[in-house]
Amino acid sequence: MQEILSIRGLSKSYKNIRAIQNLDLQILEGQAYGILGPNGSGKTTTLSIVMGIIRQEGGHFSWFGEKPVAGQRRSIGSLIETPHFYPYLNLERNLRIICDIKGMPYGDIGRVLETAQLTERKRSRFSTLSLGMKQRLGIAAALLGDPRVLVLDEPTNGLDPEGIAEVREIVLQQVQQGKTLILASHILSEVEKICSHVAILKKGELLANGPVKELLAEDEIIEISCNNNDQLKSALKGSSLVKEIETENGVLILTLNEKVEPAEINSFAFDKKLVVHHMLSRKRSLESQFLELVKEES
Ligand code: ATP
Numbered sequence: 001m002q003e004i005l006s007i008r009g010l011s012k013s014y015k016n017i018r019a020i021q022n023l024d025l026q027i028l029e030g031q032a033y034g035i036l037g038p039n040g041s042g043k044t045t046t047l048s049i050v051m052g053i054i055r056q057e058g059g060h061f062s063w064f065g066e067k068p069v070a071g072q073r074r075s076i077g078s079l080i081e082t083p084h085f086y087p088y089l090n091l092e093r094n095l096r097i098i099c100d101i102k103g104m105p106y107g108d109i110g111r112v113l114e115t116a117q118l119t120e121r122k123r124s125r126f127s128t129l130s131l132g133m134k135q136r137l138g139i140a141a142a143l144l145g146d147p148r149v150l151v152l153d154e155p156t157n158g159l160d161p162e163g164i165a166e167v168r169e170i171v172l173q174q175v176q177q178g179k180t181l182i183l184a185s186h187i188l189s190e191v192e193k194i195c196s197h198v199a200i201l202k203k204g205e206l207l208a209n210g211p212v213k214e215l216l217a218e219d220e221i222i223e224i225s226c227n228n229n230d231q232l233k234s235a236l237k238g239s240s241l242v243k244e245i246e247t248e249n250g251v252l253i254l255t256l257n258e259k260v261e262p263a264e265i266n267s268f269a270f271d272k273k274l275v276v277h278h279m280l281s282r283k284r285s286l287e288s289q290f291l292e293l294v295k296e297e298s
Pocket of ligand 1: 014017019020037040042043044045046186
């Protein structure tokens with residue numbers, strides 16, 4: 001999988017406030033990557049740096065494996081902060097202005113309005129839209145030119161449940177079509193519903209990152225390998241011990257069924273005369289503590 005965004009040792013302070021400290025992150029093609037953290041944890045600062053809106057003090061980042069250059073922007077659609085549109089112009093006219101600024105033809109406007117479910121309102125003035133529609137127009141603008149990557153900062157902020165669901169639908173559709181998504185959010189459930197991967201920030205520091213189902217799942221996940229992984233895998237498939245089995249770098253990743261203890265897997269393998277030489281629980285206490293914190297704040 002191609003590297004989309006790589007961040008190494010990124011730091012930024014505002015006077016005496018450290019917004020982000022020594023941040024490392026790698027996002028690969030096709031991932032839906034959530035940046036999750038409470039208010040003030042540095043999400044907007046991080047996205048603003050990688051989008052070239054503000055400059056970092058330390059560290060560096062690259063897009064598509066290359067140093068950041070202006071031409072890459074065409075492959076990245078973003079919605080950071082509240083989008084600015086002309087209130088007295090209709091949606092189509094507003095999007096034409098964005099096309100002019102980006103040097104894009106108008107041909108894509110119909111498609112993005114359709115994607116954002118705004119075709120029927122294309123002749124309405126921006127000022128007459130609901131908050132949810134305004135936010136969807138912001139996403140439509142980010143989708144102009146069909147970029148490979150979509151960067152969204154809290155796209156459902158301030159929306160009612162219906163508005164949240166509509167935005168989520170549009171974003172999920174983009175992910176399913178293969179776009180890489182980078183989504184900042186302080187809402188755990190939003191990240192769980194949309195993202196495949198998550199980085200958890202607290203006071204500008206990366207607390208944990210990895211696949212959502214490993215970090216956010218309540219399930220016990222263990223990695224295991226033995227003298228015959230294939231045999232163990234097929235034996236476990238026929239058992240009631242595991243919910244899911246995946247193979248990662250020659251190691252089996254097991255999602256245990258409720259109330260199954262890791263020791264039961266060990267004795268199951270032993271009964272099958274398999275010799276386990278590696279077994280590790282992926283639950284980490286620090287992460288679960290922070291997840292509690294995020295849950296409380298959202
Ligand atoms: P939120 O969801 O509330 O926007 P966030 O996780 O996106 O939070 P940032 O907006 O990146 O966090 O803010 C990180 C820290 O930097 C916070 O303490 C914030 O108060 C501070 N900060 C952000 N922008 C500025 C600024 N322009 N001047 C001074 N301090 C700032």
